Amino acid sequence: MRGAVAVALPALHRCVTTAAAAAAAAAAAAQRSTAAAHGSAAAAAAPPPRQPAFELALLQSQLSEQDAARRGEGGGSVPPVLRPFWQRLAAAGAAAAPPAAAAAAAAARRTPLALLMGTGGTEAAALEALRSYHDAWRGAVAGAAAAAAAAAPPPSGLPPVLLLAHPWSNSLPSALEALARLQQDGLKGRIVYLPQPAEGAAAPARRAAAVGAGDAWPELGDALHSLAVWHTLHAARIGLVGEPSDWLVASTPGARAVAAAWGPRLEAVPMEELTGRMEASAGGAAFPPERVEEVARDVLRSHGATAACCAAAPAATPAAAAAAARAHLALRALVDDRGLSCVAVRCFDVVSKHATTGCYALAKLLEEGVVAGCEGDVCSALGMLWGREMTGQVPWMANVAQVDPAAGCLLLAHCTIARGLLSSFEPTTHFESGLGVALRGALPPGPATLLRVGGAAAEQLWVEEGEVLPQGAGEWSPHLCRTQARVRLSGGAAAVEALLRRPLGNHVVLLRGHVAARLRQYWADFGPGAEALEAR
Helix, strand or coil: CCCEEECCCCCCCCCCCHHHHHHHHHHHHHHHHHHHHCCCCHHHHCCCCCCCCEEEEEEEEHHHHHHHHHCCCCCCCCCHHHHHHHHHHHHCCEEECCHHHHHHHHHHHCCCEEEEECCCCCHHHHHHHHHHHHHHHHHHHHHHHHHCCCCCCCCCCCCCEEEEECCCCCHHHHHHHHHHHHHHCCCCEEEEECCCCCCCCCCCHHHHHHHHCCCCHHHHHHHHHHHHHHHHHHCCEEEEECCCCCCCCCCCCCHHHHHHHCCCEEEEECHHHHHHHHHHHHCCCCCCHHHHHHHHHHHCCCECCHHHCCCCCCECCHHHHHHHHHHHHHHHHHHHHHCCCEEEECCHHHHHHHCCCCHHHHHHHHHCCCEEEECCCHHHHHHHHHHHHHHCCCCEEEEEEEEEHHHCEEEEEECCCCHHHCCEEEEECCCCCCCCCEEEEECCCEEEEEEEEECCCCCEEEEEEEEECCCCCCCCCCCCCCEEEEEEECCHHHHHHHHHHCCCCCEEEEEECCCHHHHHHHHHHHCCCHHHHHCC
């Protein structure tokens, strides 16, 4: 390492441990499930996951170290100018270590790595720390791949890094130079500039005020969360149950493309594995009858006055509810046995071969914290998984059924939705077939964000914000999928026209709240790069 030294520091108290972050995520999932079980819209307002822990290393130049030694501050100590920053980083959940140890810990724990550029002249030290990080990451991924069934290629992306810069000692120039080199090498990273002046720093008050305005700590929290999402996606496993539906001619990226662009392993699951479980369940061999009856009662549950805004729809029958319950139990067992994070199911085969539907099964999985998409739509399943991890929201996958360009509105419709997203709901029949069980309900009005992942290599993104409009009397149509929602796009007619000119597919994903800026920031920093196109 030339011109810089890595500072060895005593371990800081970890305020947010990995276990605590996992517990928080589990609690959030339980909250979503509970809200859904009571038919409330509270699941739509679930808070984002708590800020994760991260590994932290401080880099300083040799000149800075030598100067500190001359002043009697001792090598390896945190300079006075950096101590207020260091204390706040500790409070934010940092676990400090020398660069090599921090890199190894981040790779082993799959937690974010941040490098605090203490002074100028630390660019080479940052690159060396990142090489160590990526070497450890490759070893961890290779070990995980060897332990798992080799059904899909391992993720090809290398984890991004955060470069933390502060106002003093040429920290920011060093961060800029280092990130420029990373990007030249096709690697990903992000600079977070912490502008607060350090207490006691020898700087004029007016200069401190000029460079210290604002608060970058929320930005640091957002960046850490985005990195945690990157790691979650690269540990995720998506089960494609059956082939994508025949009509999805633009929504079928392969396993290599999904891994290269987003990280998850896409695992092919034979449709017979699901239908075989369903057949065993129908014969009473798979699940106790009392368990099937319990789930069937949940299938028939309704909430609120759906009929007040909607025309009459066929009611689901007890026999259809029992079949839908068995479909859910079979799919749930498949997810659990394979350890899947997400599923995309060729659900119309269930309709054609078993005269029932997967609409309830997919909705219930979403309520239980498992991302589940229908029609074998890999792009929508990816978007749902990413949106859930980024925001903590339960996503809704829907068709763009109608547009009103003059009003800047879309009408979304689908037969499956997590009931916690609805202010009222009832079980009815599937739209296209008239069979089985589907869910009809009303989304409460308010802010929303629509997204769509697309492209042959899942390398494209469409995001628009808007407002879910109240559902008025007579607006529901029996000629569309059962749950319907009108969304007025913030971009107005131009946004609708752009969607019609350059669509990425027939489905979009709805998240509650205005979160487009957060999604676009992740896409710009850590989204698919050239490697996604190369993996097509």
